[in-house]
Amino acid sequence: MRNGTSAANRQIVALANSDTYGGAGGTYATASGGNALSSLITPHEIGHPLGRLQDEYDYYARGVPGGAYEGGEPASAHHTLLTERQMREQRAKWWRWLGEPSESGGTIGRYEGGLYSTKGVWRPSRHSLMKTLGYAFDQVEREVMVAAISGKVNLVQGHTPNTAPIGADRTVWLETQHPVGGELDVRWRLDGRPLRTADGARTLDLRRLGLGGGTHTLTATVSDPTPFVRDPAVRGSAALTRTVSWTVDTALRTEHTPVAAAFTGHTGTAAPVGADSVVYADTSHPTDRTYAVRWSLDGRPLVRPGNDRDLDLGALRLRPGTHTLTARVPGSGAVLRWTVDATPAAGAHELSEPLRTVHKPGRPVEYVYDGPFTMRLTARDDGAGTVVSQFRVDGDGWYTYYGWPTDADAPFRFTPEGTVVDDLVYGKLGTPRAVPWDDATPDYGTHTVEHRTIDAAGNVSGAARFLVTLLPPAAGR
Numbered sequence: 317m318r319n320g321t322s323a324a325n326r327q328i329v330a331l332a333n334s335d336t337y338g339g340a341g342g343t344y345a346t347a348s349g350g351n352a353l354s355s356l357i358t359p360h361e362i363g364h365p366l367g368r369l370q371d372e373y374d375y376y377a378r379g380v381p382g383g384a385y386e387g388g389e390p391a392s393a394h395h396t397l398l399t400e401r402q403m404r405e406q407r408a409k410w411w412r413w414l415g416e417p418s419e420s421g422g423t424i425g426r427y428e429g430g431l432y433s434t435k436g437v438w439r440p441s442r443h444s445l446m447k448t449l450g451y452a453f454d455q456v457e458r459e460v461m462v463a464a465i466s467g468k469v470n471l472v473q474g475h476t477p478n479t480a481p482i483g484a485d486r487t488v489w490l491e492t493q494h495p496v497g498g499e500l501d502v503r504w505r506l507d508g509r510p511l512r513t514a515d516g517a518r519t520l521d522l523r524r525l526g527l528g529g530g531t532h533t534l535t536a537t538v539s540d541p542t543p544f545v546r547d548p549a550v551r552g553s554a555a556l557t558r559t560v561s562w563t564v565d566t567a568l569r570t571e572h573t574p575v576a577a578a579f580t581g582h583t584g585t586a587a588p589v590g591a592d593s594v595v596y597a598d599t600s601h602p603t604d605r606t607y608a609v610r611w612s613l614d615g616r617p618l619v620r621p622g623n624d625r626d627l628d629l630g631a632l633r634l635r636p637g638t639h640t641l642t643a644r645v646p647g648s649g650a651v652l653r654w655t656v657d658a659t660p661a662a663g664a665h666e667l668s669e670p671l672r673t674v675h676k677p678g679r680p681v682e683y684v685y686d687g688p689f690t691m692r693l694t695a696r697d698d699g700a701g702t703v704v705s706q707f708r709v710d711g712d713g714w715y716t717y718y719g720w721p722t723d724a725d726a727p728f729r730f731t732p733e734g735t736v737v738d739d740l741v742y743g744k745l746g747t748p749r750a751v752p753w754d755d756a757t758p759d760y761g762t763h764t765v766e767h768r769t770i771d772a773a774g775n776v777s778g779a780a781r782f783l784v785t786l787l788p789p790a791a792g793r
Contacts (some may be wrong), residue, residue: 328344329358330347353719364446370390370446384433395430425612427440427442463555487604489601490518500626508535529566536560537559579643591629593774596627614640638659658775667691671685701772744756760786761785
């Protein structure tokens with residue numbers, strides 16, 4: 317943040333120089349730094365102090381099932397005693413998300429277990445990051461985290477001073493945060509009436525408004541329209557909505573001091589940006605004019621009415637390849653250039669030797685096994701930086717590939733019942749298991765496995781898929 321850090325906007329994370337699995341969330345988040353699962357432990361632990369999220373485990377001591385929950389309605393945003401009908405009728409807990417496809421797989425509903433209890437309390441998703449490492453936060457947890465993160469920053473990063481009245485013979489400006497995933501909305505009002513011609517603009521020329529004599533109230537409201545938030549109370553809070561006000565006095569005269577055109581802040585240019593990124597460029601702010609930003613892609617001008625400080629590359633639907641994005645301030649030497657990486661990393665899979673391989677027209681390749689098998693995912697990118705591989709089985713949630721829990725260099729192992737490692741279960745083909753007391757019924761038959769990549773620029777590849785048929789013991793002999 318350009319305004320610096322403070323106790324109010326910091327979240328401390330301590331990483332231990334250790335390969336031992338583990339982490340904790342209290343006032344600070346802690347995690348081991350060298351374990352195969354460390355990169356997944358860390359966001360889980362950050363969820364505790366930052367979002368006040370609770371564990372969705374159904375045990376407290378590893379390997380020992382928790383008992384029945386005996387308390388009242390939990391304060392936790394993602395645990396409840398209510399039925400789905402009660403949530404809807406009372407407009408309580410995650411009622412706004414019920415029935416939605418969960419980001420962590422399945423459908424958001426009501427799943428028993430959590431808060432270290434196996435019975436008597438329910439969570440929104442079958443599995444999510446607060447229950448099973450590898451999956452994403454579901455929408456309920458994500459909304460909490462968005463509110464928590466946004467609450468630590470101010471959407472307005474700077475503006476024309478407003479501690480005293482200003483004249484009507486000048487421009488007014490404000491600078492906002494610049495989320496990489498979407499533009500912020502800015503709405504201007506004069507004496508309570510919307511100024512439609514200024515929608516989205518970060519600067520306003522008061523001289524064009526034809527103000528009548530006297531004093532007027534000018535406001536600019538900045539809001540984050542993120543679809544990750546559905547609760548109006550959160551959307552209307554200071555985390556996602558900020559308003560700046562000025563008193564405009566037409567009797568005042570502004571002293572116009574020359575200010576050279578320059579970029580004062582911008583998306584970094586040292587590394588490529590992704591095809592779905594929002595890129596920004598802020599300028600200096602004279603009182604007698606507005607410095608416009610002109611964008612071009614591969615030499616072709618891009619029209620940006622309203623907000624010319626942010627450019628949403630995702631809206632351009634770029635063709636794969638490498639592009640050059642340029643931002644200029646007309647009439648000056650202020651120029652910025654970015655390389656746009658619009659090509660996702662390529663992923664590949666390597667499986668252990670199957671019993672046989674089946675090729676049928678119009679279907680993915682099918683690999684037949686009569687027992688456990690392994691899958692190694694690899695990725696190749698034409699740019700620098702880490703590529704994350706993910707996979708999912710039968711359309712379940714995307715699961716981050718990390719090798720194997722005990723060895724990041726070992727392939728992921730699938731078995732009919734799953735493999736128990738330190739009292740947690742990994743690699744059950746079909747319906748996943750998290751703990752040994754989960755249903756271990758083997759899911760024999762044919763399953764669809766998909767995998768994809770997310771490169772350092774944020775590009776997400778399309779999914780490659782193959783079929784795996786797991787034969788029951790009698791059929792395999």
